[in-house]
Amino acid sequence: MSTDILRNPPARTVQIVRCAGYDDALAPAFARLLDESALLEPQAVAGRRVLVKPNLLTDRTPEQAVTTHPAVLRLVIRHLKSAGARVAVGDSPASAANIRAVLERTGVGAVCEEEGVPFVSFEREGARACSVDGFEFAVAGPVAEADLVVSLPKVKSHALTKLTAAVKNLYGAVPGYGKTTLHRLYPKPDDFGRLMQAIWRVLPPTVSLADAVVGMEGQGPANGRPVRLGFLAASADPFALDIALCGILHIKPTSVPYLKGLADLHAPELSGELVDVSSFEVPVGSHLLSLLPAGLMRVAAKVLWVRPRIDAARCISCGRCLAACPVHALLRPDNKAHAIPVLRRRACVGCACCHEVCPQGAIRMVQSPALRLVHAFHGVD
Numbered sequence: 001m002s003t004d005i006l007r008n009p010p011a012r013t014v015q016i017v018r019c020a021g022y023d024d025a026l027a028p029a030f031a032r033l034l035d036e037s038a039l040l041e042p043q044a045v046a047g048r049r050v051l052v053k054p055n056l057l058t059d060r061t062p063e064q065a066v067t068t069h070p071a072v073l074r075l076v077i078r079h080l081k082s083a084g085a086r087v088a089v090g091d092s093p094a095s096a097a098n099i100r101a102v103l104e105r106t107g108v109g110a111v112c113e114e115e116g117v118p119f120v121s122f123e124r125e126g127a128r129a130c131s132v133d134g135f136e137f138a139v140a141g142p143v144a145e146a147d148l149v150v151s152l153p154k155v156k157s158h159a160l161t162k163l164t165a166a167v168k169n170l171y172g173a174v175p176g177y178g179k180t181t182l183h184r185l186y187p188k189p190d191d192f193g194r195l196m197q198a199i200w201r202v203l204p205p206t207v208s209l210a211d212a213v214v215g216m217e218g219q220g221p222a223n224g225r226p227v228r229l230g231f232l233a234a235s236a237d238p239f240a241l242d243i244a245l246c247g248i249l250h251i252k253p254t255s256v257p258y259l260k261g262l263a264d265l266h267a268p269e270l271s272g273e274l275v276d277v278s279s280f281e282v283p284v285g286s287h288l289l290s291l292l293p294a295g296l297m298r299v300a301a302k303v304l305w306v307r308p309r310i311d312a313a314r315c316i317s318c319g320r321c322l323a324a325c326p327v328h329a330l331l332r333p334d335n336k337a338h339a340i341p342v343l344r345r346r347a348c349v350g351c352a353c354c355h356e357v358c359p360q361g362a363i364r365m366v367q368s369p370a371l372r373l374v375h376a377f378h379g380v381d
């Protein structure tokens with residue numbers, strides 16, 4: 001495998017291996033995944049600058065299953081280093097201001113230190129401006145300058161997009177609050193999906209190794225329940241990997257906004273062990289809105305909406321949600337410093353950024369009654 005082959009054309013093979021836990025079962029499963037997928041072979045990575053990107057959404061422990069398990073990261077680093085790669089680890093957490101807490105609680109800081117590799121925070125390393133297919137965005141310098149990106153997504157449900165895995169982990173190549181700005185600029189789900197493809201096109205070659213040993217279901221990506229899924233998955237094509245995950249988790253790819261229209265172009269070629277998880281619980285998404293023309297969507301949005309609801313009993317008034325909101329739809333009543341945030345409904349674009357950063361699980365994304373009815377009518381699960 002050469003890194004050029006990854007891009008031209010991207011291989012759509014998705015390799016799956018079963019893995020019972022992060023204990024003794026992990027290393028042999030990981031070795032089989034690399035061996036059978038032929039990804040990250042020593043001759044392809046020797047001497048290359050490889051940026052490893054775990055999912056570091058926010059400051060949670062490995063047991064909470066919000067972030068990539070540090071044991072997976074450790075194996076990836078060891079493999080790359082033994083193959084002669086120049087390795088760095090980096091990400092752009094939603095709560096970027098709290099990067100020290102993120103590194104400490106997730107266990108990623110300790111792994112980087114023990115394995116002797118630097119951690120680069122995307123916010124602090126500069127960015128490269130990109131213009132692709134009408135989309136304007138920035139990609140973090142450490143990602144743009146790498147020869148290869150090894151992405152380590154955590155497989156989780158998502159309040160807005162139903163699934164978050166390989167594709168959305170690469171969205172983290174956009175530094176810090178640039179992500180929330182893009183949510184504001186492209187609130188319509190299928191625009192957002194095209195944006196994801198544009199971002200992927202400008203990245204160096206990528207290999208995705210998904211941590212689905214324990215994933216998250218329910219109110220993901222930050223406030224759901226850990227669930228044992230029991231596998232690892234790898235591919236050079238993040239869209240094919242996510243479509244394969246949809247099959248395993250019984251999610252319709254058409255109900256995941258960023259996968260719309262890609263089922264043929266990125267149809268996965270499955271290889272390895274058969275895994276089937278029929279009871280994975282996902283929130284009902286808002287993708288039906290994306291079927292409407294823009295003018296009609298503006299009208300429909302008045303009755304078909306997804307918005308955050310704050311549980312005052314859980315809220316500790318930390319203010320993270322206010323900082324994360326791209327359109328300033330949350331504010332403190334009367335500008336009181338410790339007041340529980342309230343929502344300006346008309347401003348909210350339903351992006352779920354506030355939901356993702358809340359450390360208390362105090363924010364649920366709820367649908368309007370009309371949207372629930374529409375979903376029920378269309379039999380959307």
Ligand code: SF4
Nearest residue numbers: 315316318319321358
């Ligand atoms: S809702 Fe969550 S993020 Fe927002 S202030 Fe309360 S605890 Fe903090």
Ligand code: SF4
Nearest residue numbers: 325348349351352354
């Ligand atoms: S309030 Fe929450 S869901 Fe609404 S726009 Fe702001 S961050 Fe997005």
